[in-house]
Amino acid sequence: MNFLHLLSSEATHSITVHCLNTPMWGLNKAGGQKTSVSFQGWNGQIFKANTLLEPKVLMDECMFEDGSWHKTQFFFHTQDTNQLPVVQVNALPHLKPGQQHFIESGSVCFL
Numbered sequence: 239m240n241f242l243h244l245l246s247s248e249a250t251h252s253i254t255v256h257c258l259n260t261p262m263w264g265l266n267k268a269g270g271q272k273t274s275v276s277f278q279g280w281n282g283q284i285f286k287a288n289t290l291l292e293p294k295v296l297m298d299e300c301m302f303e304d305g306s307w308h309k310t311q312f313f314f315h316t317q318d319t320n321q322l323p324v325v326q327v328n329a330l331p332h333l334k335p336g337q338q339h340f341i342e343s344g345s346v347c348f349l
Contacts, residue, residue, distance in 0.1 A: 239280065242319070242348045249322040251314040252344030253277070253293075257300040260337040262310045262330075263287070264301050276328045277312070279321040284328070285314060291321075305336075322346060 255262045255275065263274050276286035277293065285291040294315070299308035314322055323346040330339065 243280075246319045246348035248315065248317045248349045249319045249347065250316075250349075251322045251324055251346045252296075253312045253314075253324060253327070254342040254344060255300065255310045255312075255327075256307060256340050256342065257309065258307050258336075258338040259303040259305065260300060260331055260333065260339045261303070262300040262339070263295055263298050275330055277314070277324045278326040278328060279314075280323055280325055281318075281320040283321055285321075285324070286329075300339075319348060322348075 274287040276284050278284055279291075283291060285293050293312040296311040296313050298310045300310045302308050314324060316322060324343070327341055331337075333339070
């Protein structure tokens with residue numbers, strides 16, 4: 239990883255959260271509260287909503303609680319290559335009966 243970090247000027251990473259009746263980002267039905275996961279990068283920095291390190295949300299369908307599987311796609315792009323890849327997903331919602339989710343880590347590219 240150190241070799242990739244040293245020889246690269248930017249990095250990207252995509253993460254998809256597949257969800258069943260489980261909001262991951264944005265507003266949920268119950269009182270309109272903001273629900274958002276956060277992500278820890280390689281160097282320990284946290285990517286989360288309303289910060290300079292907020293990930294780009296390409297798609298947010300997890301807000302739909304209709305009994306079908308949906309997904310929320312996150313995209314990370316940085317010129318500080320030590321921030322990627324994402325190594326941990328934090329603040330996942332507590333699951334209630336009828337809720338599920340799983341995380342799919344996509345490609346990490348060093349440019």
